[in-house]
Amino acid sequence: MVPFQTVERRGFKAMIRAIDPRYEVPSRKYVTETEMPKLYAKLREKVEKELCDLKYFATTTDLWSSRTMEPFLSLTIHYITDDWNLGSRCFSEHTAEEIAQGLKEALESWGFKEERQVCITTDNGSNVVKAASLNDWTRLQCFGHRLHLAIEKSVKDPRINRAVALCKKIVSSFSHSWKRRKALKKAQAEHNLPLHRLITETPTRWGSRQMMIQRVLGQEKALSQVLKADRKTRHLVPTWQDTDVLESISKTLGPLLEFTAALSGEQYVSVSYIKPVLQLFNNTVLAPADDDTELTKDMKRVILEYLNEKYSDPETVDLLDMASLVDPRFKDAYIADDRKDFMKTRAVAEIQSLLEVQAATVTEPHTSTEVAADGAAAAEVAVESQSKRVKRSLGSFFKKASDGTAALADRKAIEVEIKSYLQTMQKYLCIPATSAPSERAFSYGGNIVTCHWSLLKPETVDKLVFLIVELEESIKTSEEESKELQSQEEEAVTTLKIYNMNSERLQRNLESAKEENILLQESNTQLSEQMEGWVERVSELEEEMRRCEAAHSMMQQDVDTKDHRIKYLTDRLLGMKAWESDLEHEEEGERDASNGDENERHLQKVQKLIYAAKLNADLKSMDEDKDRMFAKLNDEIQAKEELKQGIKGLENERSSLQTQAEHYTEQVQRLQQKLLIMTEMYQENELKLHRLLTVEEKERLQKEEKLNKADKNISLAMEELDNYRQQAENMEEELEKTKQSYQTQISAHEKKAHNNWLAARSAERDLADIRRENALLRQKLTDTQFKLDTIDKDPYALDSLARPLPFRGERSPYGPSPLGRPSSETRPFLSPPTLMEGPCSRLSPRVPRAPPEPLAGGREMERSGGPHSDGSNSPTWERDRRGPPAPLGSLGPPGVCV
Structure with missing residues (x-):
């Protein structure tokens, strides 16, 4: 987003003038007072028309502050259309002076009634919660915020904080050093790790900490290698304790990140997922496992206790149970057993109330009391039957098993049984589980109320946010439409290719069919010739059959005659057998009667044998003739059957060939018709595609021109980039050189500073010696002056000065003695005025004038601070290094008076 004053800037005007000199840039006043209100009114009218018929809706709201610390209130409504599409609209960015009244005014300004609002989803801000309670609205707490707060509560541990x-320090060290980032890429390539960049934690972004930890754990080898190579960052290498803590955090919070993202969507139902997700947390995701560490178990326990506590109030439980109940995927699967009957009864009562409202709006009121009474009685009966029907329908609905498809897609299976149930679904399934849709408006508002737009009025901010959201939606829809058009265009191109391939294939098939038709015609002529030959042969075979039938009849007659002869012979044989039996009886009788002539008997036997042999030979020949006749007869019968079968086969083949010829002729005709139709369609499609291709060719040429220009720009940009890279390399080289020169200069300066420091130390020592000598001389001078003053007052006071004065300590009421041992506090601050203080003792006039004894070395050592003290404030080891001070004898004894 750019401010309105952009249209008045010189650079913008120069750019527009370079693009198109004919275009006149509108003024800022025209944009703010004419064009923007006009576009806002147009889009608002469009949105109001789309949402005027909504029966139920839910809302989400949130608060944010601009750069000028002015609070704003965002309001987003969520609904399900009659086409069963889940939609959302961001309406308001009003000032939040009075939140409750502001929410009511926002709904009234768009023509929405509070009675149709099912629920409002907010975060846990006390002001928003209080506003919802003041308006007496049903409120659902944002699942994302609750989960985020539960996670924040679980990570309050010193180990996790460390x-x-x-992790933050590691990420910061890489984000502030391009050399480390370059080394990290090299290390990632060495360890075959993905070339991912490190993620920084953002406090206002849910899950950013978990993503940062996962990225650090995934790149641990490369990070350790880079950090160990630098002396300044070796202390940032994670220890095994830190790694264990990070792995415990990642194991606990890793699965929760997916649930946060899944429940923040706007294009699908999310409120009915809360109960299944909570049950999944308790049973699987956050359930304690055997391989969990103590830290992991503690985190899981804290998160579960927090979520279960926050989602256990009765109002929230009733709302979530009803949303899960009306969802065809879940029904009563995630409702407690002791609440299933209660929720079903509530659902029946709600559906029945909806039906009563619909019936009340449809029926007209009766005027007469009798008709009203009759109508009331009928209405009671209707309500009773209606409630029974609803219960029966709900019972059959709950017995059905869900197939796991989308919640809104199952409406067709329900619509036949319970039409009013769909309104209940529209009522509860439009509620969002999180307030993320309203929070997404923060980015729009933040991009608008920038440092250049900090003086915008709230009404203007409201309009701009609405315009941005709606224009982005229209851009998304136009992009989707363009994608659909591109897909349709691609489908048209593919269909054209398929059509060309099919036409070519049909052409080939037609040519092959023509060739097959020619071959079939040739085969038909060949078959007709063969059929004529077969007809001639059939006629010959028929003649042969006639001859065979005649021969068969003659042979049948011969067989009959031979059968007759065989019967005759058999009768004769039977008679002969009877004769033999009679002869045997006669022989027995002759034997009994007399013994006849044996020769005659032998002759008779021989004659009988000869007759029997002839008879057997005749029978054998008759049998052989009979077998030959039967064999010939069987051969003729088989040949006749074979001829009949051949004739039948030829007739079948002829009929099949005729049917095939008819089929092929019909197929050729159909192919010709199809060919004509396809040629016409091909010509039409060719014209259409030619037009489309011409348009596409123009567009392609335009795109190629744009791409060429873009390539030129890219080449120029690449050249500039190469130049910049070369300059950067040169600058890096110069930087290295300057760094080396500065390092050499720094080292020289350090040496010089060290020498100067040594010289300063020696100068300090010399100064301390000079001060000490000056102090001694000053003391001598004061002593001498004191003695002179004393002599001037009393010439005989030198006698008393010859004796050592008594030691006066630091407890003298007149202050420290000039001849006494100074204390540790007053020793560095001795001065002539202090030495002159204190009363003077009376000097004896008998004492001769003589120089006093020099002070003992011990007293001087005590005054100077030890045998190795030089009067300076330097340490003892420094004074020891310099050696003992010069003897005081060279300066002369103190107190010498001339």
Whole structure:
């Protein structure tokens, strides 16, 4: 987003003038007072028309502050259309002076009634919660905020704080050094790790800490290698304790990140997922495992206790149970057993109330009391039957098993049984589980109320946010439409290719069909010739059959005659057998009667044998003739059957060939018709595609021109980039050189500073010696002056000065004695005025004038601070290094008076 004053800037005007000199840039006043209100009114009218028929809706709201610390209130409504599409609209960015009244005014300004609002989803801000309670609205707490707060509560541990702080330092060290980032890429390539950049934690972004930890754990080898190579960052290498803590955090919070992202969507139902997700947390995701560490178990326990506590109030439980109940995917699967009957009864009552409202709006009121009474009685009966029907329908609905498809897609299966149930679904399934849609408006508002736009009025901010959201939606829809058009265009191109391939294939098939038709015609002529030959042969075979039938009849007659002869012979044989039996009886009788002539008997036997042999030979020949006749007869019968079968086969083949010829002729005709139709369609499609291709060719040429220009710009940009890279390399080289020169200069300066420091130390020592000598001389001078003053007053006072004065300590009421041992506090601050203080003792006039004894060395050592003290404030080891001070004898004894 750019401010309105952009249209008045010289650079912008020069750019527009370079693009198109004919275009006149509108003024800032025209944009703010004419064009923007006009566009806002147009889009608002469009949105109001789309949302005028909504029966139920839910809302989300949140607060944010601009750069000028002015609070704003965002309001987003969520609804399900009659086409069962889940939609959302961001309406308001009003000032939040009075939140409750502001929410009511926002709904009234768009023509929405509070009665149709099902629920409002907010975060846990006390002001928003209080506003919802003042308006007496049903409120659902944002699942994302609750989960985020539960996670924040679970990570309040010193070990976690230390490990997370270490991660932040690692990320910060790489984000502020391009050399480390370059070394990290090299290390990632060496360890075959993905070339991912480190992620920084953002406090206002859910899950950013977890993503940072996962990225650090994933790149641990490369990070350790780079950090160990630098002396300044070796202390940032994670220890095994830090790694264990980070792995415990990642194991606990890793699965929760997916649930946060899944429940923040706007294009699908999310409120009915809260109960299944909570049950999944308790049973699987956050359930304690055997391989969990103590830290992991503690984190899981804290998160579960917090979520279960926050989602256990009765109002929230009733709302979530009803949302889960009306969802065809879940139904009563995630409702407690002791609440299933209660929720079903509530659902029946709600559906029945909806039906009563619909019936009340449809029926007209009756005027007469009798008709009203009859109508009331009928209405009671209707309500009773209606409630029974609803219960029956709900019972059959709950017995059905869900197939796991989308919640809104199952409406067709329900619509036949319960039409009013769909309104209940529209009522509860439009509620969002999180307030993320309203929070997304913060980015729009933050991009608008920048440092250049900090003086915008709240009404203007409201309009701009609405325009941005709606224009982005229209851009998304136009992009989707363009994608659909591109897909349709691609489908048209593919269909054209398929059509060309099919036409070519049909052409080939037609040519092959023509060739097959020619071959079939040739085969038909060949078959007709063969059929004529077969007809001639059939006629010949029929003649042969006639001859065979005649021969068969003659042979049948011969067989009959031979059968007759065989019967005759058999009768004769039977008679002969009877004769033999009679002869045997006669022989027995002759034997009994007399013994006849044996020769005659032998002759008779021989004759009988000869007759029997002839008879057997005749029978054998008759049998052989009979077998030959039967064999010939069987051969003729088989040949006749074979001829009949051949004739039948030829007739079948002829009929099949005729049917095939008819089929092929019909197919050729159909192919010709199809060919004509396809040629016409091909010509039409060719014209259409030619037009489309011409348009596409123009567009392609335009795109190629744009791409060429873009390539030129890219080449120029690449050249500039190469130049910049070369300049950067040169600057890096110069930087290295300057760094080396500065390092050499720094080392020289350090040496010089060290020498100067040594010279300063020696100068300090010399100064201390000079001060000490000056102090001694000053003391001598004061002593001498004191003695002179004393002599001037009393010439005989030198006698008393010859004796050592008594030691006066630091407790003298007149202050420290000039001849006494100074204390540790007053020793460095001795001065002539202090030495002159204190009363003077009376000097004896008998004492001769003589120089006093020099002070003992011990007293001087005590005054100077020890045998190795030189009067300076330097340490003892420094004074020892310099050696003992010069003897005081060279300066002369103190107190010498001339």
